């Protein structure tokens with residue numbers, strides 16, 4: 247028995263094909279928009295989750311990422327090397343009075359830019375700009391500044407203030423150190439430090455309190471902290487002063503540490519210790 251021949255016919259496409267609501271291109275556009283939206287939600291959720299997770303990761307995770315992202319070779323120029331060593335030696339003396347968690351260390355470097363600023367970033371890395379070094383008149387004031395930044399490291403404020411990109415990189419680095427560093431570099435264009443958000447007022451107070459306590463422990467007076475707040479830009483400083491953006495209310499904070507120092511009857515000596523020679527020999531402004 248032969249099967250019946252297949253019924254073939256030429257049918258014209260429906261006349262309303264082009265006017266139909268479910269135009270194939272429109273569907274594709276909707277699909278794309280929905281996927282992009284889902285992706286954006288996913289990225290945002292990952293960023294938020296990473297920012298929550300970052301300060302709970304072991305500090306060594308930050309150190310490993312900082313070594314890949316931030317660390318530069320020790321300077322070979324003798325003047326720069328002496329400056330580097332003087333900064334690190336003072337930071338180590340200050341840190342020794344601050345009861346850092348076991349295994350936590352800070353690394354201080356300087357930046358030739360004339361910005362009046364300093365900041366702490368990933369892995370206990372602290373950077374001081376020459377603009378600020380030029381304003382500091384004593385070792386005690388520099389020690390107070392270092393203590394303030396070390397406190398941000400000690401309390402993991404840095405890890406809590408990472409922008410989404412860097413927080414995601416830090417979390418990723420737990421599973422894929424190389425990949426995470428490369429991704430972070432791509433994301434940030436090498437400017438990892440700029441991806442830090444500001445600290446809360448509460449965190450700033452805590453860092454000020456630690457700076458005061460470390461200064462008292464090291465020198466027996468609060469002269470350095472007071473001098474630090476006196477040389478830092480005040481509220482009426484020109485806009486764009488970097489320290490002000492991350493550290494507002496300088497005047498209020500000066501009043502607070504002065505009151506705290508007075509309460510502890512820790513009056514400053516007539517003269518503070520001049521900054522080490524190596525820290526006063528800065529290259530010309532640029």
Ligand SMILES: [Zn+2]
Nearest residue numbers: 445450453493
């Ligand atoms: Zn601060």
